[in-house]
Amino acid sequence: MKKILVICLFGLALFSFLDRKVSTTQIVQNVYAGYTADxxxxxxxxxxxxxxxxxVGGSGYVVKILADDLKGSRHQRFILxxxxxxxLLVAHNIDLAPRIENLNVGDTVEFYGVYEFNNKGGVIHWTHHDPRGQHPDGWLKHNGSIYK
Structure with a gap:
């Protein structure tokens, strides 16, 4: 009887966890295997x-490296x-993920993160793991290394 009660309670807790709305971000199926033309x-x-x-996922080449944004969470910033x-402005949270060292103008960077429109083309952010596990992990790839 105790086993059944424990199983029922576990099932109820699991259902409640899965039923809550974790993120309103639209998810495009793009599991890392590199980005695709799609x-x-x-x-x-x-x-x-x-x-x-x-x-979204994609890639581009660096046209400008900007100073880090140090207000609130620190972000490495560059334009692709x-x-x-x-x-696109890339705002990579360096409090949650490693900074891309030796990043230079002309380098290619692949990305997977959240796109936000602005009148200059847009911003890519959430290029890191989510320590709470409630948002799809993002990443940057530069010279064969993945930063998340």
Whole structure:
């Protein structure tokens, strides 16, 4: 009888956990195996249609390295030019993930994170793991190393 009660309580707790809304972010199926051409079209569609809060993957080359943002959570910042010709600000949280060392203008960076539209092309953030486990993990890839 005790086993049945424990199993029922466990099942109820699990159901409650799975039923809650964890994130409103739209998830695009892009598990890391590199980004795909389809990922580029999803990102371009988000830019063209001024969409935000969209999980995307892609790549670009660094056109400018900016000073770190040190207000609140610290972020390494740089601008990528992507295949469609647009530029994106990458804001990589270096309180939760390692900084990309030796990043230079002209380097290629692959990314998986959340896209937010702005009038300059947009921002990619959430390029790190979620310590609470409530958001899809993001990452950056540079020179064969993954930063998450």
């Amino acid at each position: 990922s580029d079209s999803v990102l371009q569609n988000a830019i063209d249609n001024k969409l935000s809060n969209l999980q 030019k992507i295949a469609g010709g647009n530029t």
